[in-house]
Amino acid sequence: MTRISIDPITRLEGHGKIEIFLDAQGNVENCYFQVPELRGFEVFCIGRPVEEMPFLTSRICGVCPEAHLMAAAKACDAVYKVEVPPAGKKLRELLYMAFYVTDHTTHFYALGGPDFVVGPDAPAAERNILGVIAKVGLETGGQVIDTRKRNHHVIEMIGGRPVHPVAAIPGGMSHPITEEQRQEIIAIARKNVEFGQFTISLFHDIVLKNTGYVDLITSAGYTQKTYYMGLVDGNNHVNFYDGKVRVVGPDGAEHCKYAPNDYREYVAERVEPWSYLKFPYLKKVGWKGFVDGKDSGVYCATPLSRLNAADGLATPLAQAEYERMYETLGGKPVHHTLATHWARIIELLYAAEHMLELAEDPEVASPDIRAIPKATPSEGVGIVEAPRGTLTHHYITDEKGILQKANLIVGTTNNNAPIYISIRKAAEALIQNGQVNDGILNKVEMAFRAYDPCLSCATHTLPGQMPLELVVRDQSGEVIHHASQYVAPELLAQFG
């Protein structure tokens, strides 16, 4: 059997590895997607005051600390049975929208975008943010940097720090914003809306006007029909911060809609001996293996999933683009993994518009932002939509608020099984008769990258990337192909 290994290695995170096994004819026989194991989180948490969890869990992740902060704060609200005052809730949401604008911008321009903007067949050395700048111009690149900067400023204003904010606490927020700050945020949000619109138009010009790209997006190798999950408000509109979790089937029909406290009735986790990361699935459909379709409980929780699971978006510009996407791609739900990039920038525009709505509401600057928790603490679940998927925090405490049990289902974990299926489908479509090259493997990786996976939920990585190593072995185990975007030979040689 020939073995292909795509091996993302960082200097610290351990190995998130994609392995593709070929049969004697050189066609794909199987794939495995493995991620590193982080040990002892529950032991680490037990015995701590539950109010430490927002700060502790936001430390799990160097990529989306704001999502953990919000999910943990909401779980603490539930543990203490406290209702956050409207201004506190709006302030949390305002911070969260600034985070979403930043995160989705970064993904589109620095990570997912290069595949389309620079091109899937471009040399690896050009498929990065510098390649994007070269293609779209320095001014656009400057806008990306400015967008990150001004929204980090908002996060710092509201959350106390530009990265790893701390202001969300049980019962609300720790400090209000001033009227002057609110006015400043309004101006920033307006720029965000303009930038969101610009990004959409860029996507239209570069991707949608290129029939080759559209064919790639809609090709069978990047298509799978699963269930889709996302938080929705009372109107079944997408909501990143609050609401009920709605799941629709591959046919688009509602499968279930549940409140955070009930998540265990709907989601179970499958353990496979070859993976440390569990595989969540829909309990009432059941685990049928790594297959898509209505009879398989595999679900996706991605930007595209959120749009599929909702009936629309609550802001006008994003809603118009939402309708355009479904019209272009043949109606709901869309099953094309690479359309996740389109969905992500629609969400970027939505986050910008909603940020403006929140900032324009004078109540967001009210000092009434926290209700002091008074009830005896017990158990609570907090769910938000992290950019990479539905994020669930579940805590159980004793009567003094000391943590007895903690369970987290993080964004990428939801997508563990779909990522596996996507990689396999892409590999099956692209690798045939043993023909493998860098361009083909990049296209396999594109199936993986569309999810914006955050493998260890602990990454900050000094090189700041999760690069890939490729090993192809023949039936005797000899390496016949070795392509690497990141290996440490120089370093190993230097210190070896």
Add this chain to the structure above:
Amino acid sequence: MAGQSGGTVVIGLGNPILSDDGIGWQVAAQVRQALDGQWHGDGPSAHDLVHVTEACVGGLSLAEMLVGYEYAVIVDAIMTGNALPGTVYHLKLGDLPGTLNMASAHDTNLATALRALRRYGARVPADEDIDIIAVEAQDVWTFREECTPEVQTGLAGAVELVLRLVRV
């Protein structure tokens, strides 16, 4: 190079709740403490000249932390697997594998991010004005606020090295 112009930043990088990944934070804390002790009341304090901070970020976010500085020292854990835990390395940006122009599975790498920032006119240290102090780690997968005893042995040497580099 020392931070003579007030443009020096020391960043203790890592995840402080993942065992040895927190070594950068420990080094930063001790460097800060040592700089406190160097101020004798007249003129600018060491902290006016050297900004010490901690972070758990990478790529663009890390690069953005260097904006406005002329010189930077980044302290982090590293895993080469080829040296004893606690071994201290003094690296330059170019020593890090795959740091230039590589495609990335998340965000981008530090060197590419710095180049991008420079393209927009941001003032960040030149690559040669970034020193990286790395400490060989052995466990970065267990949630724990302390480093392993073996890695802890590298703390003093790393602190000393940083202080030598940022001598004010």
